Amino acid sequence: MSAERLRVALLGAGRIGQEHAKTLLGLSQVSLDMVCDARLEAARQIAAKIPGAIATSKPEDVFAADEIDAIIICTSTDSHADLIEAGALTNKAIFCEKPVALDLERTKKALHVVDRAGVLFQIGFQRRFDSGYAEARRRIEHNLIGRIDQFRSVGRDPAPPSAEYLEKSGGLFLDQAIHEFDIARFFVGEVESVQAWGAARFSQDAGRLGDADTAITFLKFKNGALGVIENSRRAIYGYDIVTEVFGERGKLVVHAERKSPLRHYREGGSEEDHFYFFMDRFKDAFHAELESFFLCVEEDRPPSPGAADALEALRIGLAATRSFQEGRQVQLEEIR
Numbered sequence: 001m002s003a004e005r006l007r008v009a010l011l012g013a014g015r016i017g018q019e020h021a022k023t024l025l026g027l028s029q030v031s032l033d034m035v036c037d038a039r040l041e042a043a044r045q046i047a048a049k050i051p052g053a054i055a056t057s058k059p060e061d062v063f064a065a066d067e068i069d070a071i072i073i074c075t076s077t078d079s080h081a082d083l084i085e086a087g088a089l090t091n092k093a094i095f096c097e098k099p100v101a102l103d104l105e106r107t108k109k110a111l112h113v114v115d116r117a118g119v120l121f122q123i124g125f126q127r128r129f130d131s132g133y134a135e136a137r138r139r140i141e142h143n144l145i146g147r148i149d150q151f152r153s154v155g156r157d158p159a160p161p162s163a164e165y166l167e168k169s170g171g172l173f174l175d176q177a178i179h180e181f182d183i184a185r186f187f188v189g190e191v192e193s194v195q196a197w198g199a200a201r202f203s204q205d206a207g208r209l210g211d212a213d214t215a216i217t218f219l220k221f222k223n224g225a226l227g228v229i230e231n232s233r234r235a236i237y238g239y240d241i242v243t244e245v246f247g248e249r250g251k252l253v254v255h256a257e258r259k260s261p262l263r264h265y266r267e268g269g270s271e272e273d274h275f276y277f278f279m280d281r282f283k284d285a286f287h288a289e290l291e292s293f294f295l296c297v298e299e300d301r302p303p304s305p306g307a308a309d310a311l312e313a314l315r316i317g318l319a320a321t322r323s324f325q326e327g328r329q330v331q332l333e334e335i336r
Helices: 015-025 040-047 059-063 076-088 104-117 133-142 163-169 178-187 204-208 283-299 308-326
Strands: 005-009 031-036 054-056 069-072 093-097 123-124 148-156 191-199 215-222 228-234 239-248 249-253 263-266 270-273
Touching: 005 015, 005 040, 005 059, 005 283, 015 031, 015 040, 015 249, 015 283, 031 040, 040 054, 040 204, 059 076, 069 204, 069 283, 076 093, 076 104, 076 270, 104 283, 104 308, 123 283, 123 308, 133 178, 133 239, 133 283, 148 178, 163 204, 163 249, 178 191, 178 228, 178 239, 178 308, 191 308, 204 263, 215 308
Parallel strands: 005 031, 005 069, 031 054, 069 093, 093 123, 148 228
Antiparallel strands: 148 239, 191 215, 215 228, 239 249, 263 270
8 A cells, every 4th residue: 555645536426425525535644636426527526625636537547547545436336346346456445335236146246356356345334333333332242231132223214215216226125224234233143034014105206116115124133133123215304213222131222312412492392403314413424434444454454344244234135125025034045
């Protein structure tokens, strides 16, 4: 790697790419040297804030640049695997937003290229870096609630995405619930079987695509614990996320307190504000995950969550999708 600051290229200048760009500009050990987006003007808007940064619409420009040490992939899901492989083959450390791909074989192929090339790889499950989730994991590791018997997680977005987004998303279980599946593994362990139910309660687009906007997934873990996950594409009051881990000596609950430390009491009741979207709720976590990634690059040690985490969360998502479609319990061993 570079002797001084790590030289980085950002691929994707959309909503999450812009958020990551802000983080990159604030990290002293990193130099954001290239920004790539199919919409050249979007890349230029970010690059214009950085003296000497190059904007391009061609990913091949990034991979031809030997001076680039690491890439941050924030493009559309259907491009992730190709970009991961190109990054690995040009010896660049890789951070990629979830998922690697929407099918198992393509995911395995891309991660095999990463493994053979020996480059560092991190998948973007940012919740692991939220202070609440990280502290809960620490307490679980220190056995402070004993044997875990039950896991529960709720994930609800404020409004359903566009039809165009849904068509490419892979469905609720691979797009939205996959974050809950990762946290389930992070807290409890490997999953043995899945039973999922879903319905299109309000989104005509989801119904037309055979997708769900509302779902419940039951998990049976290999260690005997049981879990339930609730997802919805619509919560009119804003982003709703709560995770609970129940053990023999107590429980841990992770949820967002009100956005501002203020409750307004007035005639007729009281009011408080609320996180409206995940970008708001997990702003600090997005920053922390990139800090962790670059520390691993500097120290040449495997980042976490890594390839195995990307693969296993996808397997659970595929099992849940199959369960929803076929109306039966699905063993994880079926998803190979």
